[in-house]
């Protein structure tokens with residue numbers, strides 16, 4: 082079934098699967114832009130924005146030598162000017178935020194609402210700061226320090242939620258009943274997935290063909306789904322090879338619900354995967370990987386992506402991730418987001434245990450890094466909360482303030 086795009090993120094007929102964007106261009110033609118809009122042909126937007134943030138792929142020597150891999154390619158998503166990597170909020174969440182914000186401007190109406198534990202909120206706040214699009218953010222109190230931008234974010238209404246990420250989502254969802262607020266949509270939003278999918282695109286164009294492996298740390302799994310969907314498009318393009326890359330996706334112990342379900346050969350996540358979730362989540366170093374409602378078992382979701390690509394999932398300990406992050410900084414020369422260190426640990430372990438073939442092309446998605454450098458090159462502006470709300474009840478004051486704020490944009 083085909084539906085027109087009015088910032089549509091779910092099937093109007095009520096089918097449960099993920100809806101996908103269909104593009105007029107069967108073959109990808111990169112445009113002469115530095116950032117992500119280089120790949121506008123396969124993003125669900127009409128126009129482009131003049132930005133420099135985008136994925137950057139290079140062939141590794143240092144980490145490749147350590148891993149004993151002949152064909153290791155790194156897609157770096159963060160801030161590393163020497164490599165041309167100019168994502169100022171330092172994670173691949175900006176690859177989602179740019180096309181998502183532009184798509185709402187073009188295809189929908191209303192003000193974007195995003196709930197986030199940190200990286201996503203910072204990415205969307207940066208887009209708002211650079212373009213002036215209004216944004217309502219709900220973030221757990223513990224994540225507020227992570228919401229900074231490289232220009233003052235004057236159009237952001239930030240709500241601090243007393244509780245964890247799930248509580249912030251609950252508050253954000255409830256606020257979206259206010260007329261004029263539009264939920265960004267998460268994994269269901271094709272702009273988010275195809276924005277992340279530009280990693281596969283950039284990696285394939287850099288190595289000249291679809292890689293044999295795609296390595297990433299996942300929390301929701303959206304990046305894995307996106308990589309699979311984009312690889313399918315590249316296969317249909319016809320010039321990049323016929324075999325889909327195998328997904329090697331990692332989670333951080335001791336909270337690894339999708340890795341557990343996949344390794345048990347289960348179709349669904351079970352309550353047992355979430356036993357003691359709060360305390361296990363507290364023990365995870367890369368806490369951006371601790372999503373409690375990942376799109377694992379819905380049609381077109383992560384399980385389907387793993388089945389279609391003969392994929393694997395890998396649980397990684399904090400100690401392994403710390404060691405891998407240190408090694409990366411030493412041999413490649415940049416600090417990593419903890420989640421990227423988790424993926425690097427998986428890569429090293431899989432190289433050692435013979436998972437990869439000798440000449441396989443391996444694409445490692447470094448989903449975040451460069452925090453040390455961005456602090457030197459920019460003044461970082463903290464976004465201050467407009468209000469703090471308790472988890473659960475007691476939103477009346479926030480709603481009053483927000484309604485007043487929204488009048489300026491009506």
Ligand SMILES: *Cc1c(COP(=O)(O)O)cnc(C)c1O
Pocket residue numbers: 172173174200201298299300301302303304305369370418420421448449
């Ligand atoms: C969100 C995030 C991930 C996980 O991404 P998903 O594909 O949505 O699971 C990995 N690394 C970093 C740095 C992130 O911010």
